[in-house]
Amino acid sequence: MSRVPKEAKTFVLNKSPVTAVNLNLGEEKSTFKLINKPIRDLRDDEVLVKTLYLSNDPTQRAWIQKGLNAERMYVDPVLEGQAMKSSGLGRVVASKLPGYNVGDVISCALSWQDYSIVKKVSVYNKIPQTDLPMTMFLDVLGMTGLTAYFGLLQVAQLKKTDTIVISAASGATGSMCVQIAKKVIGCKRVIGISGGAEKCRYVESIGADVCVDYKDPKFEKNMKQALGEEKYCDVFFDGVGGRILDTMLQLVKPFGQVIACGAIAGYNDFRKSFVSGWGQIITNRLTVKGFIILDFQDQYEQGVKDIAKWIQEGKIKVDNSSFTLVDLSHEGDFRKIPETWGILFSDKKGPGKLLTKL
Incomplete structure (x- = not known):
């Protein structure tokens, strides 16, 4: 039986940045703040997931920009006091969503939290039982690969x-x-x-x-x-x-x-x-x-099938050199989530996708 927690460690937007983000914690003008947030009861068509991996993407910077016109955004911006958004992989620990059971791993819209409530509309797909590394579903078989594919x-x-x-x-x-x-x-x-x-x-x-x-x-x-x-x-x-x-x-x-x-x-x-x-x-x-x-959400399944075939044919390279994984699964490392995301905007970033493991 999975443990259902009462609260989640959560990074919220503290100060919307105008230019460079301030990734230091505990300062008046820190971009993010770490809090403990109560987890409410699940409603119909929702799941509670334990975050396994977070995707780090440059577009997240646009979501927190000060003075955004929400009407011109393709997703709602993150406002001060709200949990920072991401996409990622999570393991279901409680479910009121038909077809999704405790233990399933899903690709979905998450927040910078150790546990997140995910609505049906924010679930992209269930990760199949496979010998492929799970991280591939945030990389070459995820939004990254699909952006290149459809683009x-x-x-x-x-x-x-x-x-x-x-x-x-x-x-x-x-x-x-x-x-x-x-x-x-x-x-x-x-x-x-x-x-x-x-x-x-x-x-x-x-x-x-x-x-x-x-x-x-x-x-x-x-x-x-x-x-x-x-x-x-x-x-x-x-x-x-x-x-x-x-x-x-x-x-x-x-x-x-x-x-x-x-x-x-x-x-x-x-x-x-x-x-x-x-x-x-x-x-x-x-x-x-x-x-x-x-724009192409209804065609993801075909895109994933095609990319998987190209991987099998050796046309797409997939190994440890094609992505960068930062492991924050150790005690106390959760605080480093913003710092890890910030690597995107520095010369420290290696080739390929930048992922955070929790």
């Missing part, structure tokens, strides 16, 4: 004849884009953008023809060299925005596409998201498409 196949409608440039190419979504573009679709040329020689080597090891270091002072010159005689790319898949987007707007061919799934450059400082090359969109008749993975 390339349906939003960009990428073709073999295309040259594609992918920013944040060593990151969770970018690294999947590289592999799908090169090894599944078979694009003519796949160029990654990442920060530092080590990350660029990783991007090339998973299939990119070349990876260009945005930290190099000669970034623009090096990108033009990578594009070669063609001079321009057909598609730019962007999760960064800002200076990198500004550079690439000049290097997308006339009538080409920019696919936007993120803008991490400006999440902690909106001034770094400014783009001065908007005129390129007009003069070169570029198509700019933004998308959110939730």
Whole structure:
């Protein structure tokens, strides 16, 4: 019989940030605060889960920005005093949701809590009994893999004849884009953008023809060299925005596409998201498409099946080098959840997905 707790350790938003977050705890202007929150009784179509893994995603930064217009958000923002939201994996410890039993592991919307009440609408799927590592269902078989899958196949409608440039190419979504573009679709040329020689080597090891270091002072010159005689790319898949987007707007061919799934450059400082090359969109008749993975929720099952098949065929690399796991399952480590999430916005982040184990 699973123990049903009376309260949950919970991180709530203490002060909505304007620029950089303050990850220190116990200060007046700390972004987050750790509290104990009573757990109410379950209602119909709800489950109580023990958090196993948390997904760390740049988009969470946008949810806590001070002064947000909720009407322009695709999910409700996190307000001061509310529990910080995430997605993750949890084990059911109590259920009033038909079809979900104690012991089941589910992928769902969670909070930064050791125990969370999850409504039916926030349950993505039940994790099947499988020999695959559970973490894969937050990574290549989760939102990360599906963002790359739908972004390339349906939003960009990428073709073999295309040259594609992918920013944040060593990151969770970018690294999947590289592999799908090169090894599944078979694009003519796949160029990654990442920060530092080590990350660029990783991007090339998973299939990119070349990876260009945005930290190099000669970034623009090096990108033009990578594009070669063609001079321009057909598609730019962007999760960064800002200076990198500004550079690439000049290097997308006339009538080409920019696919936007993120803008991490400006999440902690909106001034770094400014783009001065908007005129390129007009003069070169570029198509700019933004998308959110939730747009394709009714197609997740097919996407997971296809990605699993590509893994079996060896087209998608899955090993300990393709994600970063921070283990906070030891006594007292729960306090490090915000600090771990903050790695996303630092040079400490390794390749692939950043996950937290509780």
